[in-house]
Amino acid sequence: MQRTVVTINSNGRQSSSFIRVAAALGWQVRAQMRDLNGIVAQELSELENVTVYIGRLEDKKFIDDLFKSAHCAFINTTHWGDEVAIGRSLADAAKRAGIQHYIYSSMPDHSVFGHGLRALRMWSPKFTVENYIRQIGLQATFVYCGIYHNNFTSLDFPLFRMELQHDGSFVWQAPFHPDMALPWLDSEHDIGPAIFQLFKEGPRKWNGKRVPLAFESMSPKEVCRAFSNGLQRPVRYKRGPIVINVPTPAGYREHLSALAYTLGEKGAPYFGPDLEPEVPSTSLELWEGNRSMEEYAQEVFPVEEAANGLTWMQEGEIFNPCNGVLHLAEQLNQARL
Structure with a gap:
């Protein structure tokens, strides 16, 4: 079945890697960008099966249009702007649109593990968004990317x-x-195939799961x-x-x-301690063609x-x-x- 998938910040490393794979395999991609500046944005805009949506993620009408009638979404928020507010708004829009599988690129908040650990400022907002997605009942999977x-x-x-x-x-x-x-992982080479496989296997297998994406330890x-x-x-x-x-x-x-x-x-x-034992076996089960x-x-x-x-x-x-x-x-x- 041909699917329509939503991506945001689509000229970033994670989203662009996935877009190239999904578009090549015949999925319809709605790729949000702030503008078409840059080589990657131009490249993606010219791909078959990719429709670029230029707009701001703070615009609720824009994101409602982005998600309307789509089947699934791969969402990687960034620290530009209010990441938590944007992350919650995107999740709400996906819920209203009936998105069947929502893959969110999250990261841990180390302060919850105790031992006096400090939260990392550009990671912990993602964990807050992840918890909100769980609270509203979206069928979602949470990928945690290793070091590029x-x-x-x-x-x-x-x-x-x-x-x-x-x-x-x-x-x-x-x-x-x-x-x-x-x-570790090669973001441009390996994120796309792994995310695509998660969508193929679907929420029946991956709903609510955290998936560490790293192909080498x-x-x-x-x-x-x-x-x-x-x-x-x-x-x-x-x-x-x-x-x-x-x-x-x-x-x-x-x-x-x-x-x-x-x-x-x-x-x-x-x-964090729970996901560490799954590296790199979980990723290698999703995609064996990784770049070392x-x-x-x-x-x-x-x-x-x-x-x-x-x-x-x-x-x-x-x-x-x-x-x-x-x-x-x-x-x-x-x-x-």
């Missing part, structure tokens, strides 16, 4: 900077214990080993504070401070670096310092960290 491979950059970006050294090697500095298991040392194998150059992990050298959006410093304490100093499980960290480092990382104007991957180019992050706000909007 695509977060890594040699630009001066907080937390996931692969800093290029004078000898051509890289150093990644972060507050995590070197042997702490962390969940790797420590920082293992990540650097995979990068080293992929790039064929030394990559070293260094445990240390998060370095912020550039202006950041409101709330992001507080988020990183809580992350450094909760995940770094306290070593709390990324998804080593494959990402070898095949994609140099391409993304070149797109950012960097030239270290060219033969004979050893050190090309860059002191700023291009479009930092947009990159933060895409990141899951």
